[in-house]
Amino acid sequence: MSDWSDLTTGKRIKHLRGSDLTQQGLADATGLSLALVQKAEQDRGELSVGSLLKLAHALNTDVAVILGQQAPRRGMSQDARTAVRRLSDAVHDSALGEWEGVGEPSTFAELSAVHDRVCDTYWRGQYGELSELVARVLLEGSTRYAQATGYERERLGSILASTYQFASSAAILLGQRDLALSALTSARHLAADSGDAVLAALLESTLSWIHLRSAKVPRAVAVAERAALRIEPSFSKSSRPQLLAYGRLMISAAVAASRRGDIPSADDYLSQAHAAAARLGRDEAVYGTHFGPTAANTEAVGIAVALGNYGKALKLASHTELPRAMPKLARNRYKLDVALAQCAVGLHDQAADTLVEVGLDAPEWVKHQALPGVIGKRLAKVSTARVRRISDVIGVSLLA
Structure with missing residues (x-):
């Protein structure tokens, strides 16, 4: 256990505030x-969670850092630092056109196959492997893109934009907001050049999420709403990708x-999202973004949990089935919401079991999430010994 995780939450906040910012200044x-x-x-x-988001934003950090699950960047694990550096180099070097490879870059077909692996690796929460794949697509793809014309250039532009989007999403999960915005900026330029309205809409969903993680909640709502209006489908005659993008934006x-x-x-x-999901009739994915009845449910x-309606959340969960094809990260994010609701209504044993399930299923991803720390604090009021055991099992410090 690191020195940072040994501190209490209050001491971590005080340390992050430093001597240049007073308590009144932080409040303001x-x-x-x-x-x-x-x-x-x-x-x-x-x-x-709302207060934690606001504190993280004001202190220019991530909720996971405040809760001790993730140390400030200088205290990040070697693997996490390597992934961040590789992502940063790939995002910036590709934007500058600085590929130093030998020979010809990969073909369109090869890059398309690697992009598929990027999607799969992201949803498994494997950031080290993801950063390697992202670097290959962005660096070689940007070189190929500069040489391409016509249809191949359009398709390469979409693949590059989608890969930048995954780089952005990974960066924000790793607490690197500036890198996330930089990657998303490149993605938006490429999507605009390719004329892909669906991809452009999905990028706005990621931007909304970045704003939400940065506690800029009104902006998160506005971004998603504006993008949804631009792509709003006619439910009687609309493409399936258009329905998917609209539904995902309504969820955002x-x-x-x-x-x-x-x-x-x-x-x-949420009602609009359910309508889009019903129209789709099944779960689908476009550019690695998933939406359908499962996502809506x-x-x-999670929305019921955020609103403090824990009984409703658990009732909805009791009627929600998780298909085997559901992405690992989406499944575990949902389970954390369920665990928080279970904890809130006094189902502490069930909440603990759910938390262990998540930690064992996605060990790397869970280290960068805020909710395990919130759940752990609440479980500790019942049994600190059990929370320590859970921490040992999943490899995440849950006690301040």
């Missing part, structure tokens, strides 16, 4: 009360609205 920057900031640094009371808007407690808006957006559980 977050929009939280001075009393709440003082209590947080004194480890008195629980911090909501619903999730963001739920984080600010806007129940009417969250319900309205599982996201509804």
Whole structure:
């Protein structure tokens, strides 16, 4: 266990605040009360996910860092630092056109196959392998793109844009917001050049998520809503990719609205997502983005949890089936929502079991998530010994 994870949450907040920012200054920057900031640094009371997001944004860090699951960048694991550096080099060098390979870059068909592996690796939460694959597509693909014309150039542009999107998503999970935005900027330029409206819409869904992770909730809602209006389908005659992109954007808007407690808006957006999912009739994926009835149902559980309606969340979960083909990360993100709801209604044994399931299924990914720490703190009120055992089993510090 690292020195950082040995600190209490309050001490971590105080350390991140430093001597240049007063408690009042932190309160002003977050929009939280001075009393709440003082209590947080004194480890008195629980911090909501919303408050944690605001603190992370004001302190220019990630929620996982505040909770001790992930150290500040200088204290990141060697594997995580390597993945971040490789992603950063690939994103920036490809944008600058600096491939130093020997011979010809990979063909379109080869790059397309590697892109498929990028999708699969991202959804398995393997960031080291992902960074290697992303680097190959971006560096060689950018060189090939500069030489290509016509249809091949359009298709390469879409593959590159999608790969930048995965790089962006991985970067934000690793706490690298600036890198995430840089990758997404390149993705948006390529999507615009390729004229791919569906891909452009899916990129806005990622931007909404980045804003949400940065506690810019109103902006997260606005980005998703504007993009959805641009691609809003006619449900009687619309392409399936268009329905998928619209549904995913409605989910993004619903999730963001739920984080600010806007129940009417969250319900309205979620209703639109369910309508798009029903029209699709089955789960599908476009450019590695998944949507369909399963996503609409599982996201509804997470939205209910965010709104504090834990009974509704568990009722929805009891009627939700997870298909075997569901991406690993999506499945485990949903299970964390279920575990939080179980914990909130006193089903502590079930919550603990669910948390262990997630940790064993996605050990690398779970280290970069905030909810395990939130769940662990609540379980510790019942049994700190059990939480220590869970921490040992899943390799994540859950106790401050």
